[in-house]
Each structure stands twice: as structure tokens, then as C-alpha cells.
Amino acid sequence: MWAAYELAVRLGLRRGEVLGLSWKDVDLPDGVINIRQSLQRVGGELSLTATKTRRSTRRLALPEECRTALRARRAQQRADRLAAGEK
Numbered sequence: 001m002w003a004a005y006e007l008a009v010r011l012g013l014r015r016g017e018v019l020g021l022s023w024k025d026v027d028l029p030d031g032v033i034n035i036r037q038s039l040q041r042v043g044g045e046l047s048l049t050a051t052k053t054r055r056s057t058r059r060l061a062l063p064e065e066c067r068t069a070l071r072a073r074r075a076q077q078r079a080d081r082l083a084a085g086e087k
Contacts, residue, residue, distance in 0.1 A: 003069040007033075010063050016040055017056075020048055026070060031062045 004018050016038035025034045035058050037048050051057045062070070 003066070003073040006066045006069040010066055011060055014038065017051075023074070026062075028062075028067055028070060028074075031067055032059055033062055034059050 007013050007018050007021075008015070011033075013035070017035050019039035020037040021033065021035075025036060027033070035051065035056065037050055040047055040049050042049070
């Protein structure tokens with residue numbers, strides 16, 4: 001959860017915006033993320049939805065602390081996939 005907290009605290013992202021991020025929204029070499037969608041509960045089910053307004057769709061510079069946390073998260077996901085094998 002470290003990366004999620006870093007994004008929420010340092011960038012002021014809403015919970016749904018953090019949960020709606022995917023790796024295609026993150027550009028670590030350039031140090032930016034694109035906020036395009038959020039995870040919302042609609043009719044009792046979770047759904048990815050577009051941001052509510054044009055201002056909500058935005059490109060943000062990533063502080064180094066966020067980049068470090070995201071690199072660690074990506075490395076952990078890759079290690080988890082390798083450990084899971086074909087499961």
C-alpha cells in the first residue's frame with residue numbers, strides 16, 4: 001500500500017483515482033502519471049469510469065518519493081507473478 005499512500009498524500013489523488021490507475025497511466029522514466037479514470041462502486045459493483053470532468057483528467061509530475069514507491073511496487077508485482085508460476 002506504500003505506493004498508493006505516496007500518491008494520495010503527495011499528489012492529493014482521491015481514493016478512486018489511485019485505485020483506477022494502471023501501469024499504462026504511469027511513465028516512470030519521464031516522471032509523470034495520467035489520471036484518466038477512477039474506480040467507483042456503481043450499483044453495488046466496482047467499475048472503472050472516466051473522470052467526472054475535464055479538469056479531473058490530468059497529467060501530474062511524480063515526486064521522486066512516488067517514483068521510488070512505484071518502482072518497488074512494480075518489482076513486487078513481477079516477483080509475485082514469477083512465484084505464482086502458471087497458477
